Amino acid sequence: xxxxERLFDLLHALRRHRRPVSGRVLAEEIGVSLRTLxxxxxxxxxxGASIEGEPGVGYVLKPGFLLPPLMFSPEEIEALVLxxxxxxxxxxxxxxxxxxxxLARIGAVLPDDLRETFEGSALLVGPGTPAPSxxxxxxxxxxxxxxxxxxxxxxxxGTGAASExxxxxxxxxxxxxxRILLGWCELRQGFRHFRTDRIAAADxxxxxxxxxxxxxxxxxxxxxxxxxxxx
Amino acid sequence: xxxxERLFDLLHALRRHRRPVSGRVLAEEIGVSLRTLxxxxxxxxxxGASIEGEPGVGYVLKPGFLLPPLMFSPEEIEALVLxxxxxxxxxxxxxxxxxxxxLARIGAVLPDDLRETFEGSALLVGPGTPAPSxxxxxxxxxxxxxxxxxxxxxxxxGTGAASExxxxxxxxxxxxxxRILLGWCELRQGFRHFRTDRIAAADxxxxxxxxxxxxxxxxxxxxxxxxxxxx
DNA sequence: TTGATGCTGCCGGAATCTGGCAGGAGCACC
DNA sequence: GGTGCTCCTGCCAGATTCCGGCAGCATCAA
Numbered sequence: 001x002x003x004x005e006r007l008f009d010l011l012h013a014l015r016r017h018r019r020p021v022s023g024r025v026l027a028e029e030i031g032v033s034l035r036t037l038x039x040x041x042x043x044x045x046x047x048g049a050s051i052e053g054e055p056g057v058g059y060v061l062k063p064g065f066l067l068p069p070l071m072f073s074p075e076e077i078e079a080l081v082l083x084x085x086x087x088x089x090x091x092x093x094x095x096x097x098x099x100x101x102x103l104a105r106i107g108a109v110l111p112d113d114l115r116e117t118f119e120g121s122a123l124l125v126g127p128g129t130p131a132p133s134x135x136x137x138x139x140x141x142x143x144x145x146x147x148x149x150x151x152x153x154x155x156x157x158g159t160g161a162a163s164e165x166x167x168x169x170x171x172x173x174x175x176x177x178x179r180i181l182l183g184w185c186e187l188r189q190g191f192r193h194f195r196t197d198r199i200a201a202a203d204x205x206x207x208x209x210x211x212x213x214x215x216x217x218x219x220x221x222x223x224x225x226x227x228x229x230x231x
Numbered sequence: 232x233x234x235x236e237r238l239f240d241l242l243h244a245l246r247r248h249r250r251p252v253s254g255r256v257l258a259e260e261i262g263v264s265l266r267t268l269x270x271x272x273x274x275x276x277x278x279g280a281s282i283e284g285e286p287g288v289g290y291v292l293k294p295g296f297l298l299p300p301l302m303f304s305p306e307e308i309e310a311l312v313l314x315x316x317x318x319x320x321x322x323x324x325x326x327x328x329x330x331x332x333x334l335a336r337i338g339a340v341l342p343d344d345l346r347e348t349f350e351g352s353a354l355l356v357g358p359g360t361p362a363p364s365x366x367x368x369x370x371x372x373x374x375x376x377x378x379x380x381x382x383x384x385x386x387x388x389g390t391g392a393a394s395e396x397x398x399x400x401x402x403x404x405x406x407x408x409x410r411i412l413l414g415w416c417e418l419r420q421g422f423r424h425f426r427t428d429r430i431a432a433a434d435x436x437x438x439x440x441x442x443x444x445x446x447x448x449x450x451x452x453x454x455x456x457x458x459x460x461x462x
Numbered sequence: 463t464t465g466a467t468g469c470t471g472c473c474g475g476a477a478t479c480t481g482g483c484a485g486g487a488g489c490a491c492c
Numbered sequence: 493g494g495t496g497c498t499c500c501t502g503c504c505a506g507a508t509t510c511c512g513g514c515a516g517c518a519t520c521a522a
Binding site (some may be wrong): 003004005007008012015016032043046047063065067068069070071072073074075076077078079080082083084086087091094095096098099101102105106107110111112114117120122123124125126129142143146151165170171172174175176177180182194213214217223 | 232233234236238239242250251257274275278279281288293294295296297298299301302303304305306307308309310313314315316317320322325326327329330331332333335336339340343346350351353354355356357359360373376377402404405406407408411413415444445448451
């Protein structure tokens, strides 16, 4: 692989990892010695890429470099189509429609050869176990999360006992057959999860909750011992 | 100026002119001999750039090498991120890497406000039932499908009985816990499906099968009474 | 035909690239 | 204070690539 080609690759590798990456890892990924990697980074920086390196941490590429990324590879197209099909099949109507329309936008910018891959993708999503019917509009839950606003829930737990509580919703997790709303429960002063099919009613309150949902998610991950998949 | 830097410049110059530009002009603009310019163009083409040169006219950069800025609605972004996360979590290593990589590309061309939605997406994919270990490389199966080539399978069915057969693979279906290869079986002269975890061995044969995989998929859909989701 | 242009092969000298080593410096953690 | 991780730089020698020039062919349009 020529040096120039490698620089494109390096740029993409940096974009792929959003967390700081050590030079050693990058060098291995690209297949080049550490010394050369440092040189390559310096080259990209000289060309105007805002790559920041901190001793003991690694490199991060700040967004906004003049050069747009390269086109998708065929495998990437297949991955996007498959993922969108899964969303289209499994999510609620709004999200499912959004998946289809996002896919259409992507299709519109593909060159002819990739459009063939795109249209003829042979990766299908089998129908899953049908999702239990849900009383509240999932779009409402997502809006609450996105705008970081409190939610008044009327919830029936596994034993059938009903309760009312105020929660700070910060994420929605998709499992094979159920969806689970993650939130901080004001009543219990702790993280709780709620199966969406057991939420009898949800009221979007006007008040925002006092923390950033990213921070809540991070705390929750630590509490549950779940590592961030972005790492 | 180093060669790599020059290639970036050349790309820039090509994007600037939308009309065909002669190699001579480009060479002067960049400050390099004509011979070298031809070599540079060839390098970019080798990297996948669709630069078209017509004798007597000049060069034009067709869209399809660099990903243009894309505009999505926030909900579309969430759908793409969620879908890609699902693929990243559930598919084999290659496809999963492709999902992450495609996502990074999309993230890089989003305007700032959308990038916020993109990075802070709160839709998670729960860990599924762990996929049974698979003896054959799923990438091989996908390649067979993509190139419409026959596959020699060594398969153990549900009862444990082993068989060898030649199939025409035309699709791969992802279920919650298993993946299923769809194919036309030469032995049985009919459509058959194969759980990938029960495929003991698969040989990619050199011969292409005589029908288009789209047509096979359509026939299969009709035979199974499954409507095309694209309708 | 003529001219403009794209494109390729060849060559030898020049420039660059590469990996390894040694060392410095910042930072966090113990 | 020591240890470990990291970024970063200088130096060097051998390998590799790059570069310009030239000569020639192909294609297209006037």
